Every structure is written in C-alpha cells, then in structure tokens.
Amino acid sequence: MVIANWNSYPRIEANLWDFRAEAEALELLHKLDSCIPRGMGRSYGDCSLASHIISTPGFNRFISLDQEQGILECEAGTSLKDILRVILPLGWFLPVTPGTKYITLGGAIASDVHGKNHHIHGAFGSHVHSLRMLTPQGEVITCSREQNPEVFSAVCGGMGLVGLILSARIRLMPIHSVYIRQKTIPAGSLDQLMELFELNEDCTYSVAWMDCLSRGQNPGLFMLGEHCTAKEAPDRNLSPPERAGLSIPGHLPGWVLSRAALKAFNSLYYTRGRANAGYSFQDLESFFYPLDRVQHWNRLYGSKGFLQYQFVLPKEDSRPGLKRILDHINSFGLPPYLAVLKLLGSQKGLLSFPMRGYTLALDFPMKPGLTALLNTLDQLVHDLGGRVYLAKDARMNQNSFIRGYPENRRFLEIKHGLDPDNKMTSLQSKRLGLCAKAY
Amino acid sequence: MRKSVLILGAGSDVARALARELAQAGYDLQLAGRKVEELAKDARDLEIRFGIQSRALYFDALDLDTHQSFYEALKPRPMGVVAAFGLLGEEDLARHNQQEWLRIIHTNYTGCVSILTIAANNLEQSGEGFIVGISSVAGDRGRAANYVYGSAKAGLSAFLSGLRNRLHKRGVRVITVKPGFIKTKMTRELDLPPRLTASPEEAATDIFRAISKRKDVIYTRWIWRWIMLVIRNIPERVFKRLSI
Numbered sequence: 251m252v253i254a255n256w257n258s259y260p261r262i263e264a265n266l267w268d269f270r271a272e273a274e275a276l277e278l279l280h281k282l283d284s285c286i287p288r289g290m291g292r293s294y295g296d297c298s299l300a301s302h303i304i305s306t307p308g309f310n311r312f313i314s315l316d317q318e319q320g321i322l323e324c325e326a327g328t329s330l331k332d333i334l335r336v337i338l339p340l341g342w343f344l345p346v347t348p349g350t351k352y353i354t355l356g357g358a359i360a361s362d363v364h365g366k367n368h369h370i371h372g373a374f375g376s377h378v379h380s381l382r383m384l385t386p387q388g389e390v391i392t393c394s395r396e397q398n399p400e401v402f403s404a405v406c407g408g409m410g411l412v413g414l415i416l417s418a419r420i421r422l423m424p425i426h427s428v429y430i431r432q433k434t435i436p437a438g439s440l441d442q443l444m445e446l447f448e449l450n451e452d453c454t455y456s457v458a459w460m461d462c463l464s465r466g467q468n469p470g471l472f473m474l475g476e477h478c479t480a481k482e483a484p485d486r487n488l489s490p491p492e493r494a495g496l497s498i499p500g501h502l503p504g505w506v507l508s509r510a511a512l513k514a515f516n517s518l519y520y521t522r523g524r525a526n527a528g529y530s531f532q533d534l535e536s537f538f539y540p541l542d543r544v545q546h547w548n549r550l551y552g553s554k555g556f557l558q559y560q561f562v563l564p565k566e567d568s569r570p571g572l573k574r575i576l577d578h579i580n581s582f583g584l585p586p587y588l589a590v591l592k593l594l595g596s597q598k599g600l601l602s603f604p605m606r607g608y609t610l611a612l613d614f615p616m617k618p619g620l621t622a623l624l625n626t627l628d629q630l631v632h633d634l635g636g637r638v639y640l641a642k643d644a645r646m647n648q649n650s651f652i653r654g655y656p657e658n659r660r661f662l663e664i665k666h667g668l669d670p671d672n673k674m675t676s677l678q679s680k681r682l683g684l685c686a687k688a689y
Numbered sequence: 690m691r692k693s694v695l696i697l698g699a700g701s702d703v704a705r706a707l708a709r710e711l712a713q714a715g716y717d718l719q720l721a722g723r724k725v726e727e728l729a730k731d732a733r734d735l736e737i738r739f740g741i742q743s744r745a746l747y748f749d750a751l752d753l754d755t756h757q758s759f760y761e762a763l764k765p766r767p768m769g770v771v772a773a774f775g776l777l778g779e780e781d782l783a784r785h786n787q788q789e790w791l792r793i794i795h796t797n798y799t800g801c802v803s804i805l806t807i808a809a810n811n812l813e814q815s816g817e818g819f820i821v822g823i824s825s826v827a828g829d830r831g832r833a834a835n836y837v838y839g840s841a842k843a844g845l846s847a848f849l850s851g852l853r854n855r856l857h858k859r860g861v862r863v864i865t866v867k868p869g870f871i872k873t874k875m876t877r878e879l880d881l882p883p884r885l886t887a888s889p890e891e892a893a894t895d896i897f898r899a900i901s902k903r904k905d906v907i908y909t910r911w912i913w914r915w916i917m918l919v920i921r922n923i924p925e926r927v928f929k930r931l932s933i
Binding site: 270312315 | 737
C-alpha cells in the first residue's frame with residue numbers, strides 16, 4: 251500500500267505489518283530481513299518509512315498504573331491521546347508532550363520528542379524510567395539509566411534503528427487542574443522575542459510564533475504557560491471540555507495557502523494576539539494541541555505535501571545565526587508558512603535533537619527550488635554548530651548529519667552490537683549512512 | 690449490582706475490540722480463551738483504561754467435557770455471553786483430512802452449541818441478559834471455497850435463530866452477527882476488497898450497537914445483508930456454475 255508520513259512526502263509503496271502480542275512481533279522480526287517500526291505516522295519525513303514497516307499502534311495495552319507515585323507502563327503502540335484520557339481524571343499529566351497527542355509512546359521515545367518545557371524538564375526520554383526492547387536478533391532486553399545505560403542512550407532518539415521498543419515505564423507529572431495560565435506578549439522583532447525567552451527561563455512552558463513574511467522585522471507572539479493550582483482554575487474539572495473539531499476533507503488546491511492568504515492569516519493572528527495580550531486561562535487541549543482540533547490539517551498543503559525544517563543553533567551563536575538564516579530565506583523568495591521559535595535546554599541521548607540554544611521550526615510547502623534552499627540552510631546551520639531534527643527530515647545528506655550529530659559513531663557502535671545485519675533500516679537511515687556495516 | 694459479560698474466544702481481534710466497547714459502557718468482563726497469559730494482559734488493560742473489573746479464564750471450545758464446570762465456576766454469573774471463537778481452517782486440507790474438517794466443525798459449531806446451551810439455560814433462569822453468537826456470511830450459502838466452514842456457520846446461525854425463538858419470551862436476547870470480510874489475524878494472508886472489509890473496531894462497534902439496540906441479526910459491514918440477499922437468490926442451477 252501507499253504510505254507517507256504527516257507531511258505527505260515522500261510517498262512510497264510499502265508493506266505494513268501489525269502485531270498485537272510480543273510473540274507476533276518476534277515472528278515478524280524473524281520473517282523480515284529489513285524493516286523499521288512506525289507508530290501513527292506523525293513524523294515529517296522518511297524516518298519510519300521502508301519497504302517493510304512494523305506498525306505498532308495495534309500493540310497498545312496499559313500494563314500498570316501506580317496512582318500514588320504516578321508511574322505508568324504501557325505497550326509501545328499506545329497513543330498519548332489514550333494515555334491522557336486515562337491519567338487526566340486521576341490528576342496526572344505527561345511530563346513532556348509535543349504539539350500533538352496523536353503519537354505513540356514508542357514513537358515519542360524513538361524520536362526523543364520535546365515540548366514547550368524542554369528548557370526545564372528535558373525531552374521525553376528523560377522521563378522514561380525503563381523500557382523493554384526487542385533486539386533485531388530476537389532478544390528482549392530491559393534498559394534504563396542504570397541497566398544497559400549505553401543501549402538506553404541509543405534507544406532514546408534512536409529512530410527505531412536499534413530495535414523494536416515493546417513497552418516503557420514513564421514518570422507522570424501531578425496536576426491540580428486541566429487549565430494553563432497563559433501569558434501572551436506581542437513582540438516587534440526577533441531580538442525582542444529572544445529577550446523574552448531569556449527573561450522568562452524559569453517559566454515552565456514557553457514558545458513563540460513568528461511571522462516570516464514581513465521582511466526585516468519578524469514580529470511575533472511570545473507565549474508563556476504555567477499549570478493552574480486548583481484555586482486559580484476556572485473550574486474543578488480534571489477532564490478538558492469536549493469541543494467540536496474540524497476536519498479537512500481532502501487535499502486542498504495549492505492556492506488555498508497562497509502567500510496572500512498567509513499574509514492575511516498572519517496579520518489576523520498577530521492582531522488577535524495583540525488584542526488578547528496578557529493573561530488568559532487555556533485548557534490543556536487548546537494550550538498544547540491546538541492543531542489536533544483540525545483533523546488532517548496536513549491536507550491544507552495539497553497533495554504534494556510540505557517539508558518542515560527544524561533546526562537548533564548553539565545559544566551563543568543563535569542571535570546572528572538566526573538572522574543570517576532568516577535573511578537567506580527571505581532573499582530566496584520561498585517564505586515558510588509557519589515559524590515556531592523556542593529556547594531549548596541541553597539533552598543527553600546519542601541522536602537526540604535538543605541542545606542548549608534556539609530551535610526554529612519552519613513549514614515550507616513543496617515548491618521548485620525548495621531543495622536548493624534547504625541545502626543552503628543545512629550548510630548555514632552546521633557551520634554554526636547546529637543540527638537538524640531527524641524526526642522532521644526527509645532530505646538531509648549524510649555529511650550534514652555527521653556534522654550535526656557528533657555522537658553518531660558511538661551510536662553506530664551500539665547499533666553494530668545489537669543489529670550486525672542491519673535489520674532495522676529506514677529510507678532515512680540509508681540516506682544518512684546509519685548502518686552498522688558502514689561503520 | 691455490576692453487570693458482567695463473558696467473552697469466549699476473547700483473544701480474537703473482533704473480541705478484543707468489542708471488549709473495549711463493553712468496558713467503556715461500564716460492563717465488567719470475563720475474558721476466556723486458550724491464551725490466558727495474553728488475556729490477562731488484556732484484562733489488566735481494560736481495568737486501567739476503563740476502571741472496570743476484568744479477569745482472564747482458560748477456556749477450550751473443543752474440550753466439551755469441561756464446559757459445564759467452566760460455566761459453573763464463573764463468578765459472578767455473567768448477564769451477557771459473547772461467543773467469538775471460530776476457526777477458518779484450511780479448506781483444501783479438509784477435503785482429504787478428517788481431522789481438519791472435524792476441527793472446523795467442532796470449533797465453529799459443536800463447541801458453540803455446547804457452551805451456549807449451558808449459558809442459555811442459566812440466563813433463562815435469571816430472566817434477563819443476552820447471548821451474542823458470531824456466525825458468518827459464509828453460512829448463508831455454501832461455496833466451493835469454504836463450504837465446510839460455511840456449513841458449520843450455517844448450523845450455528847440456525848442454532849442461534851432457534852435459541853432466540855426459545856428465549857424471547859424469557860427475556861433473554863440472542864443476537865446473530867454475520868461478518869463479511871474483517872481484516873484480522875485470521876484473514877491476514879487474504880487479499881480482501883477494502884470496500885467490503887471492516888476493521889475489527891468497526892465490527893465491534895456494530896456488534897455493540899446491536900446489543901444496545903436490541904437487534905436480532907446483523908451483518909457487518911451492513912452492505913453484506915444486500916450482497917447475501919442477492920447471493921442467496923441465485924438459482925442453484927446457475928450458482929453451481931459460478932466461482933464466487
């Protein structure tokens with residue numbers, strides 16, 4: 251069948267194999283010479299694409315939940331959506347969540363995803379107590395920071411290339427309401443946005459939306475959030491209010507997201523943000539997952555899809571670096587449709603993306619010339635000592651990858667030990683030279 | 690009092706999806722089948738997800754002598770019983786191999802009659818409850834491709850129809866489910882037409898709706914009711930020449 255991930259590019263012919271028990275997973279690994287695990291297909295690129303895909307969402311049981319300590323163990327295909335449905339009413343929340351709840355637990359670990367609180371709480375892997383993995387040679391191993399720590403550091407962020415994650419125990423975060431006290435601050439320029447990040451480093455959640463269409467200045471909205479105490483919250487519910495969602499019925503024609511439409515949207519969004527500046531209460535759903543309310547929003551970009559380019563620059567070089575990169579994008583005449591800025595903290599994990607510095611995520615519709623632009627951006631990012639997020643990559647070359655991820659050698663040594671025949675292989679791992687044999 | 694449902698053959702894909710529907714509606718669940726270890730994991734999952742009580746029990750449809758004691762040991766006695774076990778078998782093998790056709794008939798028919806008779810007598814006494822039997826469209830007309838399986842399912846459909854007739858005035862409902870194609874472990878190797886093929890979750894939703902809406906016979910997907918109406922009405926002299 252034809253499979254693509256969230257950005258609809260690349261689109262490939264592949265066999266999807268699902269399993270519902272460990273024994274079935276083992277059978278699959280024996281049967282397939284080469285394969286890659288895939289969760290709900292929310293990555294932007296080809297990291298979970300291959301001719302044979304082991305699809306995990308059918309393997310989705312809750313194993314245990316310690317309601318006092320807030321420790322949850324689930325099978326790897328369990329979605330964050332299902333987890334939230336169970337834990338929120340009990341007063342627990344995910345310690346780290348990306349911008350969608352439609353991802354699996356295994357995928358969150360394999361991509362070592364981060365959220366708006368990365369500068370304080372680290373990435374998803376930092377909250378994994380331990381995990382069980384089926385190695386490509388058919389052995390079940392447990393790893394954590396204490397047990398098989400080397401393997402653990404390769405699995406978190408390892409893009410499924412060292413084995414199939416079966417289950418994980420994670421530490422949850424206690425909450426007293428489902429509301430976030432949000433503060434919105436309009437900013438006139440990139441400099442102002444960066445200042446705001448640095449002034450508010452002790453706030454739990456922070457993120458900024460930036461306008462890349464207006465030349466020079468890059469106005470934006472800076473958003474801060476803190477969990478409400480039970481007293482502050484507008485009501486005492488521990489379940490977010492249900493809201494009707496939208497659904498995009500099919501791929502829309504390209505003109506819908508034209509430059510003019512986008513300019514209009516941006517100025518509207520900015521004006522609204524300015525008008526609503528200051529404090530407001532948002533429930534968890536609208537604070538963390540605003541886009542989840544629009545089902546299939548990726549179809550807005552049309553059938554050709556889009557690329558998301560997310561990079562991080564070391565903090566000391568971020569200011570001039572970001573400016574250079576934004577200038578370059580502007581001069582190229584291919585503006586990104588969405589830009590999200592965030593100050594990250596440092597992160598362990600051999601292939602984990604975050605590092606201390608600014609990350610910028612840019613959504614580009616597929617257009618001629620985009621590849622050339624992104625290749626130049628790769629150059630700029632890596633010259634500045636930054637890196638590109640593997641979960642959002644569909645086109646980077648091996649050389650860029652090696653420059654961005656200096657611990658790739660160590661990762662390949664560990665992969666070689668667990669997967670000498672390179673059973674776990676994706677289109678991305680081939681492109682980036684992430685195979686044990688090459689090492 | 691909390692209401693408990695017994696699912697026999699609870700490891701099948703449709704049964705697992707149905708278990709989640711029932712648990713979400715607040716039913717406690719007793720999951721019975723041969724792979725007790727997996728069922729125990731399912732039971733734990735249902736408890737955490739839906740805050741119900743659930744446990745796993747060993748049950749072998751072919752081991753008829755154990756059925757009575759199995760049912761008597763159930764605590765609490767279920768107010769609903771779902772027979773979801775079945776075996777497609779290998780039709781080619783069944784043409785030559787007595788063991789294979791016996792296995793197909795006993796799993797799909799004899800085993801079902803055995804345990805559902807016990808369940809029916811029990812529910813009849815309490816004067817309420819339901820029985821769900823998962824038959825098949827293959828039982829609506831015998832075809833060369835799977836007539837041993839089909840004949841066992843035909844027997845099951847007739848059995849369920851009689852049971853419904855008997856128990857109607859005693860307040861016990863009997864629901865016959867006739868799935869067409871479902872994408873499951875059982876049919877993984879088959880190339881099924883997507884428009885006629887339901888996912889286990891979709892089939893489970895249909896079955897759950899049939900339970901709550903007091904239906905007698907349902908097809909899933911619904912289009913199979915009309916497909917089978919046509920197929921049943923093809924004259925035999927024409928049908929025997931067809932390969933469908």
